[in-house]
Amino acid sequence: MHYYQPLLLTPGPTPVPDEIMSQIQLPMVGHRSSDFETIAENAYSGLKPIFGAQNDVLILTSSGTSVLEASMLNIANLEDHIVIIVSGAFGNRFKQIAETYYKNVHIYDVTWGESVDINSFLDYLKSLNVKVTAIFTQFCETSTGVLHPIHELGQTIKSYDSDIYFVVDGVSCIGAVDVDLVKDHIDVLVSGSQKAIMLPPGLAFVAYNNRAKSRFNEVTTPRFYLDLNKYVDASTKHSTPFTPNVSLFRGVNAYVDLVKHEGLNHVIQRHYMIRDALRVALKALDLKLLVKDDVASPTVTAFIPNSKDELALIKNQLKSRFNITIAGGQGHLKGEILRIGHMGKVSPFDILSVVSALELILTEYRNANYIGKGVTKFMEVIQHES
Numbered sequence: 001m002h003y004y005q006p007l008l009l010t011p012g013p014t015p016v017p018d019e020i021m022s023q024i025q026l027p028m029v030g031h032r033s034s035d036f037e038t039i040a041e042n043a044y045s046g047l048k049p050i051f052g053a054q055n056d057v058l059i060l061t062s063s064g065t066s067v068l069e070a071s072m073l074n075i076a077n078l079e080d081h082i083v084i085i086v087s088g089a090f091g092n093r094f095k096q097i098a099e100t101y102y103k104n105v106h107i108y109d110v111t112w113g114e115s116v117d118i119n120s121f122l123d124y125l126k127s128l129n130v131k132v133t134a135i136f137t138q139f140c141e142t143s144t145g146v147l148h149p150i151h152e153l154g155q156t157i158k159s160y161d162s163d164i165y166f167v168v169d170g171v172s173c174i175g176a177v178d179v180d181l182v183k184d185h186i187d188v189l190v191s192g193s194q195k196a197i198m199l200p201p202g203l204a205f206v207a208y209n210n211r212a213k214s215r216f217n218e219v220t221t222p223r224f225y226l227d228l229n230k231y232v233d234a235s236t237k238h239s240t241p242f243t244p245n246v247s248l249f250r251g252v253n254a255y256v257d258l259v260k261h262e263g264l265n266h267v268i269q270r271h272y273m274i275r276d277a278l279r280v281a282l283k284a285l286d287l288k289l290l291v292k293d294d295v296a297s298p299t300v301t302a303f304i305p306n307s308k309d310e311l312a313l314i315k316n317q318l319k320s321r322f323n324i325t326i327a328g329g330q331g332h333l334k335g336e337i338l339r340i341g342h343m344g345k346v347s348p349f350d351i352l353s354v355v356s357a358l359e360l361i362l363t364e365y366r367n368a369n370y371i372g373k374g375v376t377k378f379m380e381v382i383q384h385e386s
Contacts (some may be wrong), residue, residue: 061248277379
């Protein structure tokens, strides 16, 4: 059977809605024109509710990794002590960035597939016996599908030492989670365009509070393209310090309109409902989940096939037979897990397609009848939560 419409269910890039594509494909305008100033002004301010920010959200024409690096270079001086929470491949990327520039880097390792334990982390902080300038962590660790308790973590950090800057990588979950920089005690929150914000790759975002803004000016760490002071200054003029991706700025505004139409609370609820339904369905197909229910991300779910052969078969047949693309593992989990992305332009019926395909694949491979088992459990959750 041939499937004309591919279904992209990776943890990024994600499918782009037609409403966004139509705006991206409009005729080009000059990036130093009043036309672009209107586009940029709307984009900077339109993202504020998504990020739970009070200041306009900065937009860089670059990848998510660029704002991981920018969030560090604009907060920490080269001699400062900084702490990196590493619970997966992208926490490790924060570590790699830190060790490229800084000597006083302290790593708090969390077992991959688990979330940070607040009390243990606090004990770790106290044991360092140094003045820590900033703490960096993921919100959602994309490589495992763990959602860290950011609100509790922020509260704990600020209670321990209110001078510490709390910097959060929200690349794979912003647009699908409830976040508020004030309530969560976050100083800098970064994200990328190709995940729950459902744009093509190419933009990166920085939300910040006034305390962080002041810090940007104080820090002496060398940087040029990633100097956030340039972006703050340009944003006040509804402009950019360097050539922007004009088309994707238009896409931001189309995305904001879509969220307004659906309602941000409903967008978040939809992601969590799909997460819950998918997890129940995978369990019904005798597929083990990597992450416990109470720390599971609403944007990506990792599961463990029964063998390496089964893992390869599932991934390959989803692509070759059903035109469905999912992702494998990263780091030491490569060849151990599969990951299904469910963020942005995703409905329960998109995920129902992959559940149905898994039923067929596993029924044939395991020589046991799984037809209807996952689908039934999936739809029961949708019926209950919708």
